Amino acid sequence: MKPTGLLEVTAVRRPTPRTVRVTFAGDGLAELEPWPDQQLKLLFPPPGRPVRLPADDGDVMRWYQAYLAIPEAERPVLRSYTVRSRDGGTIDVEFVLHSAGTDGPATAWARTAAPGDVLGRYGPDAAYRRPLSTADTLLIAGDETAVPAIATILSEVDNVVAFAEVADAAEEQPLPVHWLHRDGAPHGVKLLDAVRGAALEPGSAAWLAGEAGMVRALRRHLVNERGWDKRAIEFTGYWRRKLTQDDAPTTEDLADAREKLGG
Structure with a gap:
C-alpha cells in the first residue's frame, strides 16, 4: 500500500461521551495488512483549505522534508493515531475529547467531523x-488514548x-x-497504584502507553521496584501535557528514545 493518501470520513459515532470514533475510506485500505498497535499519521488541513500532501517516493525522511517545505499557511498539522479496527476498505480511528477550552487541532476537528470530510495520511508503514x-x-497498562491499541493487542494475546x-x-x-x-484524581495515579498491587509472575513482560509522564512512572516501578529487565518493557508516550507525540521531543523524551535503542 502506498504510504501517503487521502482519507474520507464515511461515519462518525460516539462509543463514549468523550470518544469520537471516525470511519475512513481511502485508496489502498482494502489491501492493508492488520497488526496490533498499528499507527499512522493523520494530516489535518488548516481551516478552510484542502489537504496538501507532500510528494512521496517511499522514503520517509524525504517525505518529511517535503512536508516541512510546504508553506506554513498551507501545511497540514501532523498527528499520530492508532487504527482501532478495520473492515474491508475502511478503518476506524478514535479521538479522545479533552476538557473544553483545551482542544488541539485534531480534537477540534473531531468534535465537528462529518461524512465527506477529508484528511491526509502517512502510513500505516510495516517498517514501524x-x-x-x-x-x-x-x-x-494505559490511559484512554491507549484504548484503541489495547483493543487490538487483546485480539491477539490471551494471557494478559x-x-x-x-x-x-x-x-x-x-x-x-x-x-x-x-x-x-490526578492523571495516572490510580493506574500506577493498580500496577503496583498487581500479582505478576517472574518472566512477565509489559506494554505501556499513554501520557508520557505516567508511562515513565510505570516503567520506573517495574524496573526499580520489581527488578524487571528493561528489555521486557515496550513503552510509548502517546502524548505529553501541553504537547503531543509529534511535537519536538523534551529532554526526557530523548532519554526514553535512547533507552529504547539500548543506549
Whole structure:
C-alpha cells in the first residue's frame, strides 16, 4: 500500500461521551495488512483549505522534508493515531475529547467531523511494526488514548493482565480489562497504584502507553521496584501535557528514545 493518501470520513459515532470514533475510506485500505498497535499519521488541513500532501517516493525522511517545505499557511498539522479496527476498505480511528477550552487541532476537528470530510495520511508503514511479547504473561497498562491499541493487542494475546485508566465509568468500552476511574484524581495515579498491587509472575513482560509522564512512572516501578529487565518493557508516550507525540521531543523524551535503542 502506498504510504501517503487521502482519507474520507464515511461515519462518525460516539462509543463514549468523550470518544469520537471516525470511519475512513481511502485508496489502498482494502489491501492493508492488520497488526496490533498499528499507527499512522493523520494530516489535518488548516481551516478552510484542502489537504496538501507532500510528494512521496517511499522514503520517509524525504517525505518529511517535503512536508516541512510546504508553506506554513498551507501545511497540514501532523498527528499520530492508532487504527482501532478495520473492515474491508475502511478503518476506524478514535479521538479522545479533552476538557473544553483545551482542544488541539485534531480534537477540534473531531468534535465537528462529518461524512465527506477529508484528511491526509502517512502510513500505516510495516517498517514501524513491533512484534508482541511472547512472555507467559503480558501486563498491559494505559490511559484512554491507549484504548484503541489495547483493543487490538487483546485480539491477539490471551494471557494478559490489563488495566485502563479513564475519566469515569461512562468511558468504559466492552473490553476485558480492569477499568480504573479517575473521578477527579490526578492523571495516572490510580493506574500506577493498580500496577503496583498487581500479582505478576517472574518472566512477565509489559506494554505501556499513554501520557508520557505516567508511562515513565510505570516503567520506573517495574524496573526499580520489581527488578524487571528493561528489555521486557515496550513503552510509548502517546502524548505529553501541553504537547503531543509529534511535537519536538523534551529532554526526557530523548532519554526514553535512547533507552529504547539500548543506549
